[in-house]
Structures are given as structure tokens and as C-alpha cells.
Amino acid sequence: MTFVVQLAPAEPVTEASPPPVVxxxxxxxxxxxxxxxxxxxxxxQQIERMLKLLIAKSSLAGYVHELHAKQKRQEERVEKQTMGNLVGAFLEDALTDKGRPREAPDDLAGLWFSIGFGLEVDNAYYEERKSALAAAVAERNELVHHFLPRWDLMSMESMRAADEYLDRQRANVLPEFEHLKSLVGALEDGWRQTGEFLLSGEWAKHFSLTDLRHSRPVLLLGDIAQKMGRDDGYVLLNTAGNLLRLHAPEETKALKERCGYKSLKALIVATELFDLVEEPTEKGGVRVFYRMKPGISLEFGETGEQ
Incomplete structure (x- = not known):
């Protein structure tokens, strides 16, 4: 048996076509x-970085010893999110009540810290930001995934169109970039002021004052002033002292010893919640009266501040 193999003639060798002249x-x-x-x-990328910063630092709450670890976890959680997810998280956290400081747990076991960053906005503003950020995400995806297939690099006409397209894209996105930049600036100012406050030692004074105002003896003093005050609101200090010795003797004594107040008058002055007046007696002595300052809320210390 004979096999015949027929080979096709070899293609002539030609030089490669030269690249088009540009x-x-x-x-x-x-x-x-x-x-x-x-x-x-x-x-x-700058927009993404600002969104990550606004989300990661929009709120922080916890016991002082765990704050650093919590902040790090928040930053790690947002680091790998897509721009679309970042926009959703930003709208949810910064433009809603989630950005407000969180309340401390009822069973506190240490020093609790909470800070929050949020914007009080109406529905029109929310929808405007939502639409603008959605458009920025769409522009970003168009640039990253579809730009090169869309244009012919070898065509002068196509390049001119691409140049105009990129200018329009930047003009469309730049206002939202500037808006986010202003929010980042406000957030950083807030954190800076908080840091300065903590380093100044004023926070310790504020914490001590808040603790004092929420102590049972001080709350009792406020209750007495509200229920037993004269027409002008003043109550005899001796009367309040007798009632404290009756209803909270140990707590009042412990509070004075812990804070270094030698008298009930000194304790009242330290709270900054009450007005004091002295009135002369018929025998030439002096009686001390106190009342709650205008605008003071018994439950929260100062009106509007928890």
C-alpha cells in the first residue's frame, strides 16, 4: 500500500506592514x-478615599480602652468596598440618624466615649446627593471599564471627541468632589477639636461635673427646689440639708468626701445648677436660700444636653 502526501506550496515571505504614520x-x-x-x-480615587474616610470616622463609641481597636476595624471594613457600596454606606451613615452619637449602655463598666458626625438634611437634599453620587459612580465605571473600547486611538477625530468627553466628565463630577471635600474638612475639624479638648484636661472637668450633676444627692436637691420652693423658687438651704440627711445620708457624705466639699453650700455651688442668695434674719444672722437656675432640666442637667 502506498500513501501519497501532497504539500501545499509555501507562502512567499513578505515584510510586516509598517505601522500607520501618526x-x-x-x-x-x-x-x-x-x-x-x-x-x-x-x-x-480621591472621591473614593473621601467616602471611606467619612464612613470610617463618622461615628465611634465604646469604652476608652477599646476605641483604638474599634477605629481600626471600621477602617479595615470599608477599605475594600466598591465605590457603589461606599456611596450607599455614606448615604446611610452620614445623612441619617446613624451618624449621631450613640447612647451609653445602661450597665456601664467604665469610661464610655461616643462621637458622631452627621448632617441634618431634608428629603430634597438627600435625593440630590443620592442622584449626584450615583452619577459619579456611573461615570467612574464608564471610564474604568469602557473608555478604551469606545475610542479609536489611531483616529484624530475620535481623539478629539474623547478629549471633549473627558472634560465634560470632569466638569460633571467636580461639584460632588468639592462637596465631599467640604464635608471631610468639617469632619477633620470636629476630630481636631475633640482631640484638643481631651488633651487640654477640660474633658476631665466636664466628666466630673456631669457625674456630680447626675448623683442622687444633687437630683434630690433639684427635686426639693421644684416641689418646695417659694413663689420666687427659693428653698431654705437648711431645709434641703435636713431632707438629704433623711433620704440620702450616706450618699451625701460620700459625695462630699470624694469631691472635697466641706459644706452643702460648696456642693451646690460646684454643680453650677443653682442660684444662691443670702437673707438677713431678725436676730442679725444670715439664712441661705437656693433655687434651680432658669432653663435647667432635672433629668439632663442643662436644657438640651444629656
């Missing part, structure tokens, strides 16, 4: 398109 003007335009593409990508 003149200097075309090359300059193509480079400009690439530059603007990079500029816009950087703009979107």
Missing part, C-alpha cells in the same frame, strides 16, 4: 487624552 498633532492629542484619562481616574 503626525505630531495627532500624537499630542493622543497624549493629552491619556493625561486627562489619568486626571479623571485620580479624581474618582
Amino acid at each position: 503626525d505630531a498633532e495627532h500624537e499630542a492629542m493622543r497624549n493629552e487624552v491619556m493625561r486627562k484619562m489619568g486626571r479623571n481616574l485620580l479624581l474618582f
Whole structure:
């Protein structure tokens, strides 16, 4: 048996076609398109970074010893999120009540710290931000995933169109970039002021004052003033002292010893919640009266502040 194999004639060897010639003007335009593409990508990355910062630092609450670890976990949680997810989280956290400081647990076991950043906005503002950020996400995805297939780098006409497109894209996104930048600035100012407050030692005074105002003896003093005050609101200090010795003797004594107040009058002055007056007696002595200052809330110390 004989097999015959017939080979096709070899193709003639030819040189590769030279690349199309691009003149200097075309090359300059193509480079400009690439530059603007990079500029816009950087703009979107800056928006992502600002969203991550606003989300990670919008609120922080917990016992003082665990705050550093909590902050780190919040930063790690947002680091790998997509821009679309970041926008959703920002709208949910910064533009709702979630950005408000959180209340301490009822069974406190140490020093509790809470800080929150949020904006009080109406529905129109919320919808405006939602729409603008959604448009920014769409612009970013268009640039990252569809820009190169859309344009012909070898066509001068296409490059001119791409150049105009990139300018329009930047103009569309830049207002939201500036808006987020202002929010970041406000957030950083808030954290800076908080840090300065904590380092100044004023926080210790504020904490001590808050603790004093919420003690049972001081709350009893407020209750006595509200229920037993004269027409002008004043109550005889001796009367209040007798009632404290009757209803909270140990707590009043412990509070004086712990805070260093040698008299009930000194304790009342320290709370900054009450007015004091002295009135002469018929025998030439002096009687001390106190009343709650206007605008003071018994449950919260100062009106509107918990």
C-alpha cells in the first residue's frame, strides 16, 4: 500500500506592514487624552478615599480602652468596598440618624466615649446627593471599564471627541468632589477639636461635673427646689440639708468626701445648677436660700444636653 502526501506550496515571505504614520498633532492629542484619562481616574480615587474616610470616622463609641481597636476595624471594613457600596454606606451613615452619637449602655463598666458626625438634611437634599453620587459612580465605571473600547486611538477625530468627553466628565463630577471635600474638612475639624479638648484636661472637668450633676444627692436637691420652693423658687438651704440627711445620708457624705466639699453650700455651688442668695434674719444672722437656675432640666442637667 502506498500513501501519497501532497504539500501545499509555501507562502512567499513578505515584510510586516509598517505601522500607520501618526503626525505630531495627532500624537499630542493622543497624549493629552491619556493625561486627562489619568486626571479623571485620580479624581474618582480621591472621591473614593473621601467616602471611606467619612464612613470610617463618622461615628465611634465604646469604652476608652477599646476605641483604638474599634477605629481600626471600621477602617479595615470599608477599605475594600466598591465605590457603589461606599456611596450607599455614606448615604446611610452620614445623612441619617446613624451618624449621631450613640447612647451609653445602661450597665456601664467604665469610661464610655461616643462621637458622631452627621448632617441634618431634608428629603430634597438627600435625593440630590443620592442622584449626584450615583452619577459619579456611573461615570467612574464608564471610564474604568469602557473608555478604551469606545475610542479609536489611531483616529484624530475620535481623539478629539474623547478629549471633549473627558472634560465634560470632569466638569460633571467636580461639584460632588468639592462637596465631599467640604464635608471631610468639617469632619477633620470636629476630630481636631475633640482631640484638643481631651488633651487640654477640660474633658476631665466636664466628666466630673456631669457625674456630680447626675448623683442622687444633687437630683434630690433639684427635686426639693421644684416641689418646695417659694413663689420666687427659693428653698431654705437648711431645709434641703435636713431632707438629704433623711433620704440620702450616706450618699451625701460620700459625695462630699470624694469631691472635697466641706459644706452643702460648696456642693451646690460646684454643680453650677443653682442660684444662691443670702437673707438677713431678725436676730442679725444670715439664712441661705437656693433655687434651680432658669432653663435647667432635672433629668439632663442643662436644657438640651444629656
